[in-house]
């Protein structure tokens with residue numbers, strides 16, 4: 636078994652923190668447990684050797700990120716956000732948005748359940764021939780979860796909070812798994828994006844989900860990211876964060892609407 640020395644542990648934690656915002660300083664056991672098999676496969680004799688390898692090899696860096704990110708999620712997670720979308724945001728858009736278009740971003744989308752839940756909700760709300768153009772961009776640092784999101788194949792456990800009528804309408808059962816319909820999948824564009832890097836967008840968003848992603852970031856990284864979200868939202872646009880997360884007052888000029896829901900002023 637390859638031993639992770641204190642210096643190697645600190646170097647790795649610093650590197651991941653500086654480049655991806657993720658704080659693994661209390662995750663030594665997780666690093667050890669998830670990385671041993673990777674090191675064994677690469678035939679390296681120490682973490683230092685592996686560490687020099689990833690710095691020159693984007694593919695291997697990717698393998699490591701796929702291993703070290705925490706990706707648990709499910710459909711209709713933190714349902715009050717979807718209720719708010721249905722009861723507040725969509726009726727207002729229906730009344731005031733003459734262009735009938737909506738741009739939404741699921742930042743830190745993991746395996747896609749958040750983005751797909753919002754799409755199903757909009758399909759239910761607007762109906763089939765509504766003329767509404769809603770675009771959903773879903774991004775994550777891990778290519779592994781993005782592949783799984785594009786495939787759209789889920790275990791029953793992941794669907795347990797969805798209305799049964801939606802499951803019947805938008806999924807097909809195959810063995811123990813549920814296959815999401817193309818009608819929903821084609822509404823979401825999945826891309827790899829590191830939230831620590833400058834955003835590559837030319838147009839602002841109406842709504843951003845960034846839920847249960849910043850919990851792994853330190854306060855300064857969080858504040859910087861929140862300021863970037865503020866910039867890229869339309870006036871009146873909303874930011875949803877995870878229920879256990881908060882935004883510091885001086886991070887950006889967001890209006891607090893209700894727990895974990897923030898709005899940019901007009």
Ligand SMILES: C[S@@+](CC[C@H](N)C(=O)[O-])C[C@H]1O[C@@H](n2cnc3c(N)ncnc32)[C@H](O)[C@@H]1O
Pocket residue numbers: 655656657704705706707708709712742743744745746749774775776777780828829830831845846847848851877
């Ligand atoms: C727990 S999942 C959250 C999924 C979903 N938003 C939810 O609330 O259920 C956190 C995701 O954030 C992603 N992530 C972590 N750091 C990131 C970064 N710097 N850039 C982009 N995504 C990141 C992880 O890969 C992971 O898939």
